Structures are given as C-alpha cells and as structure tokens.
Amino acid sequence: MTVAPLADRLDAELAELARFHDSAFPGWSRVVFSEPYRDSRDWVRARMAEAGLDPVVDAAGNIIGRLPGADPNAPALLTGSHTDTVPQGGRFDGIVGVLGGIEVARRLTETGTRLNRDLYIVDFLGEEANEFGISCMGSRSISGTLSAEHLDRMDGSGQRLGEAMRGFGLDPSAALGQPWRRPMHGYVELHIEQGPLLERAETEIGVVTAIAGIERLLVHFAGSAGHAGTTPMGERHDALVSAAAAVLTVDRVGCAAPVHGVSTSGSIVSAPGSMNVISDEAKLWAEIRSVERDWLQGARREIVDEITAETAARGVQIDVEWLNDQDPVPTDEPVRDVIASAAAELGYSWRAVPSGAGHDAAHLARLGPMGMIFVPSVAGKSHCPEEFTASADIAKGVHTLTRTLVALDAQDRPRD
Incomplete structure (x- = not known):
C-alpha cells in the first residue's frame, strides 16, 4: 500500500516551526531549555494532537504521540527525532524526522490505513550537544542510559544539568528511572544526511549502515x-x-x-x-x-x-x-533491507551510507531493531544557516518511511 505525504503541508509546517528561534543570532537557534525551545514544543504537541496522537510529555521531556493499532499488546513501532538545534543552526536537522513522523501518522489516519501495532512518534529532548557536555538526553532516558553522573554535569555558569531540567518543568530523578518498558518491534528515524554523499551520487534515499x-x-x-x-x-x-x-x-x-x-x-x-x-x-x-x-x-x-x-x-x-x-552502532540488517526494498518499490534510487553524525537512533538500538533513512543535504551543509533539503526530497523520505513502517508492521519479527 502506498500512502504518500502531502508535501505542501510538510513545507508549511517546516516554515511554521522555524518561527521559533532566538532572533538575536543568525540562522535558527533553538537550544535545549531556551524559551524558543519551550515555545516550539508547545507547537509540536499541538500538531501531534491535531493528528490524533494524544501526546504526553514524559519525565525527561520527550514528547510522545501514540497512533493506536489494532492489537494493543503487539510490540510497538517507533519513529521520530528532535527539534532542538545547535546555536545558529539550520531548520531541517532532526525536525524533518519529527514532522515527517507526524505526517506519516496523519496520512495513515486520513487514508483509513490502520496498523496492527501501535505507532509512537517521539520528539526527543535535547539531542544536540550542549554546555553540559551531554547529547541525546531524552533518548538516553528512554533507553535507560541517562545517569546520575550526567545530571551532575555543570555548564559554564556552574548550573547542574538536573537543575536546568527542573527549571524547564521536568523531573530529573524520574528521568533516571523511566526506561521504555514496552517491547519495541522496531525504530526507524528519518533524517537529513548532513553530508554530501547522496547529492554527489544523485541518489534520493540513503540507507544508513551504522552511526559513528x-x-x-x-x-x-x-x-x-x-x-x-x-x-x-x-x-x-x-x-x-x-x-x-x-x-x-x-x-x-x-x-x-x-x-x-x-x-x-x-x-x-x-x-x-x-x-x-x-x-x-x-x-x-x-x-x-x-x-x-x-x-x-x-x-x-x-x-x-x-x-x-x-x-x-x-x-x-x-x-x-x-x-x-x-560507541559505533550498526543499524539492524533486516531493517536496512526493508528500507531499501521500500525505496525501490516506490521508484526511488538508494544507496547504503554511514552516518558520521550522532543520532537518537543510536540509543534506541538498545531497545530493539533500529534503522535510519537519509535524504540529501544541499552541498552537504548542516549545523549552519545554509542547511537545506529540497521539499521534494523530504517528501520522498517521508514516503519511504511510511512504506517501511507499514512493511515492518506486517512482519512477525523484523529480525531473523
């Protein structure tokens, strides 16, 4: 079954989310715990609610929306990414994966396509490196690897990470004890490549082999x-x-x-x-x-x-x-095969590529099979205001993500 995204809607939402940034700096600055980040997360929750996902915010600040499947006891599927940015960054890094995941859920509902399994879309808190020296805070919490030592790390002003989380309305102590307890059938993350390989090869979809x-x-x-x-x-x-x-x-x-x-x-x-x-x-x-x-x-x-x-x-x-x-984290080979098949069936060119960037997916791999889909970055630019991915390429990535999740949903197990 082919459930194509609405590219115009994706474009409009990317532009709307980009409004939330610190205007005192060039580009898009929406760093963790900042006011623009707080405001943007209210917006993300509203978009999830409009898509029928009934979003909740966990103790670590992850925004989690659930699309119910036919079998509430079946191991769940997850997708998502992050919406924080580096200082003076771009407006696509991570954001494509969150808005793309919401679009997948919305299109499944609009076309009457019900998965057997529950599908969770997650906006993970604080993926980018920050002054506390700890990246992927939300996905570390979900995977059970956020530690008390992490919470004791200080920024340049002497503030502890745990204090910053509490000031943001979160519960740092509870964030240490909330690993994901439901069986995970698979996690697939859509992301811009942040490098030049796909564009140089004139390839539409990257199937990630490993995360550095x-x-x-x-x-x-x-x-x-x-x-x-x-x-x-x-x-x-x-x-x-x-x-x-x-x-x-x-x-x-x-x-x-x-x-x-x-x-x-x-x-x-x-x-x-x-x-x-x-x-x-x-x-x-x-x-x-x-x-x-x-x-x-x-x-x-x-x-x-x-x-x-x-x-x-x-x-x-x-x-x-x-x-x-x-540590280096390989993606799951059977999930890679599903992604490659999905791209080929949709008529998109694909190639296997490594990821030199870190991602929330590396931590989700502790919970079950994990894969990543890349779409091209113009001139390989990322973490800067010039970061750009064409809307047509984003739509192909969301289309491939949808096809992949539907195919994984139909499998008894994504592993052999």
Missing part, C-alpha cells in the same frame, strides 16, 4: 607565564603553542583514517589571554568520530602519544580527559 562512535577530548595544558618581549624563544613553556600544535595533531590523525574517520578541534581557550604575556594555561576541546571501533581506539592512543611527546619537548604539562559520547 564519538570520542570527545579535553586537554589541559600547564606552562609558565613570562614576558613576551624578554623571554627567549628557546626558554619558553608556552601552553597556547602546545595547544595549537595539538590541534594539528588531531587534524592529522583524522586525515589518516583509512575508511571512515574524522577529527575536529572545536575550541581553545588560554590564560592570561594577553598578547604580551606567554600563556601559562590552555584548554583544548576536540573530538574524533568513526563507524570503525578499532580505528577510534587506535586514534585515541595516537593522539595522546603525540600530544604528550610534543608538550614534553616544550616543558608543558598536560592532563587528558576523554569522554565517550557513544
């Missing part, structure tokens, strides 16, 4: 302050120069990845921060990503070894802290 693991790195450099005009170059212990050299090390390791691996230095701060004083302290934040677990482990060792050797030569001390954001 993410290792985040914080290095503290401790040198010696001194006068910039009188301290000889060979006698300096410059923390900022060591941090700058570490940036090049991080970049070099990522460039040497044999299959899929990337590395990024996101920020350096130094003290005392004056151009006529040698820096005695610096901090570097960086990350490495890959769908290859072995490469990630080797890259970690290589980065630490090279930074240690370089800083020792300059007489600078370091303290290295690694934060594992997530």
Whole structure:
C-alpha cells in the first residue's frame, strides 16, 4: 500500500516551526531549555494532537504521540527525532524526522490505513550537544542510559544539568528511572544526511549502515607565564603553542583514517589571554568520530602519544580527559533491507551510507531493531544557516518511511 505525504503541508509546517528561534543570532537557534525551545514544543504537541496522537510529555521531556493499532499488546513501532538545534543552526536537522513522523501518522489516519501495532512518534529532548557536555538526553532516558553522573554535569555558569531540567518543568530523578518498558518491534528515524554523499551520487534515499562512535577530548595544558618581549624563544613553556600544535595533531590523525574517520578541534581557550604575556594555561576541546571501533581506539592512543611527546619537548604539562559520547552502532540488517526494498518499490534510487553524525537512533538500538533513512543535504551543509533539503526530497523520505513502517508492521519479527 502506498500512502504518500502531502508535501505542501510538510513545507508549511517546516516554515511554521522555524518561527521559533532566538532572533538575536543568525540562522535558527533553538537550544535545549531556551524559551524558543519551550515555545516550539508547545507547537509540536499541538500538531501531534491535531493528528490524533494524544501526546504526553514524559519525565525527561520527550514528547510522545501514540497512533493506536489494532492489537494493543503487539510490540510497538517507533519513529521520530528532535527539534532542538545547535546555536545558529539550520531548520531541517532532526525536525524533518519529527514532522515527517507526524505526517506519516496523519496520512495513515486520513487514508483509513490502520496498523496492527501501535505507532509512537517521539520528539526527543535535547539531542544536540550542549554546555553540559551531554547529547541525546531524552533518548538516553528512554533507553535507560541517562545517569546520575550526567545530571551532575555543570555548564559554564556552574548550573547542574538536573537543575536546568527542573527549571524547564521536568523531573530529573524520574528521568533516571523511566526506561521504555514496552517491547519495541522496531525504530526507524528519518533524517537529513548532513553530508554530501547522496547529492554527489544523485541518489534520493540513503540507507544508513551504522552511526559513528564519538570520542570527545579535553586537554589541559600547564606552562609558565613570562614576558613576551624578554623571554627567549628557546626558554619558553608556552601552553597556547602546545595547544595549537595539538590541534594539528588531531587534524592529522583524522586525515589518516583509512575508511571512515574524522577529527575536529572545536575550541581553545588560554590564560592570561594577553598578547604580551606567554600563556601559562590552555584548554583544548576536540573530538574524533568513526563507524570503525578499532580505528577510534587506535586514534585515541595516537593522539595522546603525540600530544604528550610534543608538550614534553616544550616543558608543558598536560592532563587528558576523554569522554565517550557513544560507541559505533550498526543499524539492524533486516531493517536496512526493508528500507531499501521500500525505496525501490516506490521508484526511488538508494544507496547504503554511514552516518558520521550522532543520532537518537543510536540509543534506541538498545531497545530493539533500529534503522535510519537519509535524504540529501544541499552541498552537504548542516549545523549552519545554509542547511537545506529540497521539499521534494523530504517528501520522498517521508514516503519511504511510511512504506517501511507499514512493511515492518506486517512482519512477525523484523529480525531473523
């Protein structure tokens, strides 16, 4: 059965949701716990209610809408994504998956297509990385991996994550004890690719093979302050120069990845921060990503070894802290096959692609079979105001998602 989305309605809702952003910045800023985010979530709940989903908000702030199936005891299907953004981000990342899921439910109802299983559409709280250093807060809660240690993390002002959640009207303690208890038949997430592969290959649908693991790195450099005009170059212990050299090390390791691996230095701060004083302290934040677990482990060792050797030569001390954001997560092969078949049956070209970005789907994989559908990103742009996906491509993604969910619903088990 083919249940096509209404592309004009999707376009209108994408534009309407984009109204909720912090106008003090370029692009679309709707970061977790902000007022624009609060307002946008009221709007999302209203859209779910209009689609007949009877939405609820759980203790962790996930907005969950349910489309009842014929058998309330059957393992459920889930889809969704997130509607928060990075600062000065775009208006498609995550949002396509939430509004696309709502459109799937609405079109099933409008065409009289009733699934056997309940279908849940979820707008997960706080998928994007934030000042607390914890991404995918809502999906971690549902999957049972949100921890008390996460709630104790602080932002730059010294506020704990748990306090920020409580100030947003949530219950952080309950968020630790609410893993999804109903059997999950499968989870499928629609998302923009956020990279250039599909557009370059002129391919309409990406069938995601794996979600990259993410290792985040914080290095503290401790040198010696001194006068910039009188301290000889060979006698300096410059923390900022060591941090700058570490940036090049991080970049070099990522460039040497044999299959899929990337590395990024996101920020350096130094003290005392004056151009006529040698820096005695610096901090570097960086990350490495890959769908290859072995490469990630080797890259970690290589980065630490090279930074240690370089800083020792300059007489600078370091303290290295690694934060594992997530391990590489393969998608479920039978679910991939269903997605590929759905795209082919609808006449859409498809190809298998890895995801270098993290997603809520990586955490939902702990609950059952998981798959992801990508649609092309123009010029591969994402996490910036230029982020764009054509409405026709979004509609094809929603169409493929609908076909996939209907096919999974008809299976006794998506696994062999």
